[in-house]
Amino acid sequence: MSVSLSVFLSVSLSVCLSVCLSLCLSVSLYVCLSVCLPACLSSCLPVCPSVLQGVCSLFIPRIGITLFIVFYTFGNICTLGSTMFLLGPMKQLKKMCDRTRALATAIMITCLVLTLCAAFWWKNFGLALLFVILQILSFTWYSLSYIPCAREALMKLLSMCVR
Structure with missing residues (x-):
């Protein structure tokens, strides 16, 4: 992986996580864990989005x-x-x-x-x-x-x- 790609991924991940964390403070924790965080990680880390989203779907209440x-x-x-x-x-x-x-x-x-x-x-x-x-x-x-x-x-x- 080139340096510019790794810098881009780390910057985009940090920006996305900061937006996600600020959203978590105003919305419930379940929404953060099941929707925002997997979307953030899957957009920044294209290696394993389905695994992250699949595991995070376990935290959605009732379903x-x-x-x-x-x-x-x-x-x-x-x-x-x-x-x-x-x-x-x-x-x-x-x-x-x-x-x-x-x-x-x-x-x-x-x-x-x-x-x-x-x-x-x-x-x-x-x-x-x-x-x-x-x-x-x-x-x-x-x-x-x-x-x-x-x-x-x-x-x-x-x-x-x-x-």
Whole structure:
């Protein structure tokens, strides 16, 4: 990153944060944390705006957790859809149902459905967040199935760490 770009980012971030903090003094803290601060950081730090906005959406009263769960689950569905776009739907579905990743696929899709059920139907947000964590783990395990020997290497690493 060039010096001028880093100076621009630091100046724009400081100006944006000062405006945001002055707005926070006049508006509620929830508005500041969920709207102003993520917008400020995402405009100044284009590296990870969706992560910041997703985490900050948790602080919106009454609907924050639901928004996070919906957008995270929708993001995982879009990720699966993008791989279908690259390989073609039938080839991707055949690969998903392959013997090496059929169980990971079933767990991943089950977690996607159960996350939405826990958020909307059962209204149990603790359970929904548990299913989000299971989504992360199952999607990681599913993704590792496409890299040769990655699952075995991860299992070996984890077994060395446990000892």
